[in-house]
Amino acid sequence: MVITTLADGIIRTMEGARDTVNETLFEPVIRLGVTGLARSGKTVFITSLVANLLDRGRMMQLQAAAEGRITAAYLQPQPDDTVPRFDYEAHLGALTAREPHWPDSTRAISELRVSLKVQPNGLLGGLQGPRTVHLDIVDYPGEWLLDLALLDKSFEEWSSEVLERIEARDEAKAYRELLASTDITAKLDEQEAQALAAKFTEYLHAARGAGFYDCTPGRFLLPGDLAGSPAITFAPIAGAASVGRRSLGREMARRYEAYKSHVVKPFFRDQFARIDRQVVLVDALGAIHNGPRAVEDLRGAMTDILSAFRPGTNAFLSRLLLGKRVERILFSASKADHLHHTQHSELTAIMEALTRDARDRASFAGAQTASMALASLRATTEETLDHEGTALNCVRGALLDTGKQAAFYPGQLPSDPSHLLGSVRDGAEAWLDQDYQVMRFAPAPLTLKPGFGPPHIRLDKAAQFLIGDKL
Ligand SMILES: Nc1nc2c(ncn2[C@@H]2O[C@H](COP(=O)(O)OP(=O)(O)OP(=O)(O)O)[C@@H](O)[C@H]2O)c(=O)[nH]1
Ligand SMILES: [Mg+2]
Numbered sequence: 001m002v003i004t005t006l007a008d009g010i011i012r013t014m015e016g017a018r019d020t021v022n023e024t025l026f027e028p029v030i031r032l033g034v035t036g037l038a039r040s041g042k043t044v045f046i047t048s049l050v051a052n053l054l055d056r057g058r059m060m061q062l063q064a065a066a067e068g069r070i071t072a073a074y075l076q077p078q079p080d081d082t083v084p085r086f087d088y089e090a091h092l093g094a095l096t097a098r099e100p101h102w103p104d105s106t107r108a109i110s111e112l113r114v115s116l117k118v119q120p121n122g123l124l125g126g127l128q129g130p131r132t133v134h135l136d137i138v139d140y141p142g143e144w145l146l147d148l149a150l151l152d153k154s155f156e157e158w159s160s161e162v163l164e165r166i167e168a169r170d171e172a173k174a175y176r177e178l179l180a181s182t183d184i185t186a187k188l189d190e191q192e193a194q195a196l197a198a199k200f201t202e203y204l205h206a207a208r209g210a211g212f213y214d215c216t217p218g219r220f221l222l223p224g225d226l227a228g229s230p231a232i233t234f235a236p237i238a239g240a241a242s243v244g245r246r247s248l249g250r251e252m253a254r255r256y257e258a259y260k261s262h263v264v265k266p267f268f269r270d271q272f273a274r275i276d277r278q279v280v281l282v283d284a285l286g287a288i289h290n291g292p293r294a295v296e297d298l299r300g301a302m303t304d305i306l307s308a309f310r311p312g313t314n315a316f317l318s319r320l321l322l323g324k325r326v327e328r329i330l331f332s333a334s335k336a337d338h339l340h341h342t343q344h345s346e347l348t349a350i351m352e353a354l355t356r357d358a359r360d361r362a363s364f365a366g367a368q369t370a371s372m373a374l375a376s377l378r379a380t381t382e383e384t385l386d387h388e389g390t391a392l393n394c395v396r397g398a399l400l401d402t403g404k405q406a407a408f409y410p411g412q413l414p415s416d417p418s419h420l421l422g423s424v425r426d427g428a429e430a431w432l433d434q435d436y437q438v439m440r441f442a443p444a445p446l447t448l449k450p451g452f453g454p455p456h457i458r459l460d461k462a463a464q465f466l467i468g469d470k471l
Contacts, residue, residue: 030133030467159237288438289438336374
């Protein structure tokens, strides 16, 4: 269905009504959102999921696949003409090349439709022919969800919050100095506006590099095709409400509002509001490796990101959703192939603890949730080594930097996640017991048997949770 706004109210047009009715009656569409912070593993997840849906030999935990009821799977043109297509072929090409490499970073939204021909089960199964289920997979940056909080704030409120927050941050020194030397009451000078926006953007990049997650507006970091446009050429300024028309300060406030109405709202309206099922990928191991501060930052970011899935936290979103909700949310610790399987339950527990704050504050309005440790593309094998008389459960793979094979023991994660998060809350700078190491592995060269997708860990279980009930 096409959703458009009319004077900020919402109507659903019946454009293409015949197709829509057809689809909803006979060909169900599942919109699966895949999100997570930068480098959390979204692209690899989608690429491997699609490859494993097309060739289902490794999908035995997906019930319909195990029962042989998925009789065909194929890619189709996606329904949304204005969203870039997820470049499945290029990403798969990277992973399955003779010298495989990880796909390039993707910094905007994209979409892909996989259609499955499914033989219904149950009593009527034998009587009915197969039906088609369309799976529309949407990849979007988790950072964009953080912008939801801007909708409730005026330029004044946002500016004073941001300025207060960056007061003590070294990364923002250059911006603060530039702002202090700029006369915001003077007539708008585009060069000055651009200089302020550029310095503020530099600050955001530096802050994110330093591990801060509160780096909004999200599109300043990931501008895509908005780069250079006025909607992202603004910056926080104190006292803009009281300055004259045509002044720099007033124009900044106007552009902030334009950002909200032309960038943030359309994303929530046209993409977010239509999602039925959601995966949130979290690079928990990466954060643990980076130390207590990074884990604490990640926890904060998860709480903020997940607030988008709790209708009621935001008036605009509640109005937009009109009671529609994401039905299932899967929290996945990605890249679990960095750990021997004997530690996967610890990783899942840490993952659950990281998102518990968000869950405790409110349930996700009836959505079913689950947590899982998974690897979209398994780059390692397991082995047990003898280390001075004790058995160490290791993983082996080719190191990304050198290409050399290495066996690797990352350290023992605590079985009680509060041990980890507790030392975070106490303000520890480093872990007490041991360092948790993460090696970066290169993807292993693949020789795929016909009918088999790339190797993974629990991707089939994830698929069963996300779409199994609809097949
Ligand atoms: N070992 C292993 N590494 C993975 C796996 N998935 C992702 N990675 C690593 O994580 C990196 C990021 O994965 P992407 O899928 O590109 O992550 P993304 O969320 O799409 O990243 P952006 O597009 O930059 O936001 C990859 O380059 C790999 O190094 C996995 O299943 N196993
Ligand atoms: Mg990506």
